[in-house]
Amino acid sequence: MDERQALIAFGALSQETRLRLLRLLVVAGPQGIAAGSLAEQVEVSPSNVSFHLKELERAGLVTARRDARSIVYSAEYDALSGLIRFLMEDCCSGRPEICAPALAAPCCRPGEGIRQ
Amino acid sequence: MDERQALIAFGALSQETRLRLLRLLVVAGPQGIAAGSLAEQVEVSPSNVSFHLKELERAGLVTARRDARSIVYSAEYDALSGLIRFLMEDCCSGRPEICAPALAAPCCRPGEGIRQ
DNA sequence: TCCACGTTTCAATAATCCTTGAAATGTTGA
């Protein structure tokens, strides 16, 4: 992930509806969720959800595929990893005192697995 | 770091000048850098730098202290850790396949220390 | 006390982003 892309990704995550969309897509996994279903779940209009999904797509955080009449979105795990990594190494500039506490995140401690 | 704060922080990081300011402050460490010096280094006007520093401060990513005539800013490492952690556990929702690749970041592998 | 310095605040403008609803697109089944 280069800086330009990271800037766009941070912008994408800075909006509540988009953050909620992304979270739904992350837990949904590779199977993804159709745009209409996303619109229902986050309770915003289809056209507005479409607008925000486009923005997430531009940031590389989600991808779209057509499935019959629906357009199914799914999270791009690589982009998310890349963004975390950008924060860690590029932004934190080799200061372990920043990264170290983050590594205590339950989902990331080896052998612990899933959160909650 | 709660969601509200994370949204503000992502917004703060989504602007080029602010990202550059934060990076300078991260490498500067607890000693910090005066506003005027930051303005020179990023080559924007004092009033504009002040505007962006305020935004970073609102996001909790930096703090300010007065030192004689200068106002010295420094990075809030805890907030950065918190943001990384937010991405990992809240956003990635317990999917190790997202976090795992991020852990390969050089600065974060135990025993490796500083990047570059 | 007064002046110069470093910084912030303010007001105005420009730029970007978000929301809305209507119209357009592509898809499926009858």
Added chain:
DNA sequence: TCAACATTTCAAGGATTATTGAAACGTGGA
């Protein structure tokens, strides 16, 4: 082919954010 469906696109308006320069503020030294 036609109608209904799922979604996107577009244009318009409102809201937020960024930039600029001038004025105000607090500080330290003469």
